[in-house]
Amino acid sequence: MPRLGQGYVWQDLQVGxxxxxxxxxxxxxxxVNFIGVTGMLEAIFIEDGYEGAAMAGRPVPGALTYSLIEGLILQTMIQGTGLAMLELQQKIFAPVVVGDTVHAVIEVTAIRPTSRSGRAVVSSRIDVWNQKQQLVMSYLAKRLLAGRDPR
Structure with missing residues (x-):
């Protein structure tokens, strides 16, 4: 019986x-929760209106933006099928501040089956956009994904 919310196995994905x-x-x-749990207690993140800030608003660490997007991907695309993050290359183009609304577009760029257990290394490009349709972050990810159960 199919499980609701199950992510894609690599055989269900196609390059492009x-x-x-x-x-x-x-x-x-x-x-507040993110900087507390990670220890990223920089003044620009903990002090509203910090004098030395390079911008207006409450900036958030790029790592928080990345984590939120990975959460959205995990909950939908790789839930139960993602086995490991193998490699990550990230670029940040614009700041994200409290109140911004972000989403991502994921493009599958390569699929390389492994010799073990029907798994594959799936590469993708993830572009993160804010509510103004401004590209704020882009990263390349290589993940190990499960394959279809042969049973």
Missing amino acids: QCFRTFRRTVTETDL
């Missing part, structure tokens, strides 16, 4: 295939 995630608004609570 694209997906768009749901959107997620970054909240003050997200920022």
Whole structure:
């Protein structure tokens, strides 16, 4: 019986295939919880209106934006099928601040089956956009994904 919410096995993906995630608004609570658990207690993140800030608003660490997007991907695309993150190359193009709403477009760029257990290394490009349709982050990811159960 199919399981609701199950992610894609690598055989269900094709090079060039694209997906768009749901959107997620970054909240003050997200920022406070993230910097608290990671120890990223920089003044620009903990002090509203910090004098030395290079920009207006409450900036959030790029790592928080990345984590929120990975959460959206995990909950939908790779739930139960993602086995490991193998490689990550990331570029940040614009800041994200509390109140911004982000989403991502994922493009499958390569699929390389492994010799073990029907698994494959799936490469993808993930572009992260804000509510103004501005590209804020882009990263390349290589993940180990499960294959279809041969039983």
